[in-house]
Amino acid sequence: MPKHITLAIPHGLGAEEVRRRLDRQTDWALRRLEKENISVAMTDWSQGGRTFTARALGQDVSGNVVVADDSLWLEAKMPWTIGVFAPAIEAVAKHYAARLLAPGGVA
Template sequence: MSKPIVVSIPHRLGKEEALRRLKPGLTGAAASFPVLKVDEEIWSGDRLTFRVRALGQAAAGTVDVADDHVKLEVTLPWLLQKFAEAAQTAIRARGKLLLEKK
């Protein structure tokens, strides 16, 4: 099994505001990246469990929202592992955009 990608993004929004901003985020991200398809998106309290598909490969993970940070953990199939660093950078950038104070 592949080693998961873990991205922690700090924020100063509080848990409720971070959740409000993130809940539409995965679907929005998929709309921005035509190769990404959301297969499953289930929120349970402050945790999102998801499955996505890119380039015919499935990936699964979780997003945990805390008062001061968001932690995303996703396991990529071996075929997508070579894109792990780029994915981590893109996830961090997208997350920061969603969690910036406005």
């Protein structure tokens, strides 16, 4: 049975600033994931969100990132074989989102 992760992280930066910060950090994040043998493909922004697919441990993960004026949403669907790592994935996502949305926006 697939595992779903949904995170909503509030912010007061406005959607445009959050998208700008995400765009600025995307290359860094993709390089870091590649070092861990995780490949990620992302679509362009459309209507305040973008979708992604990732491949890790021979399994596919799909999801989307949605930026609203007051919150950042991350949704992901993964097979149960990767879903066992969901608590760790959620913790890492929250950590980097908090850093991204903090003053200075360092991720």
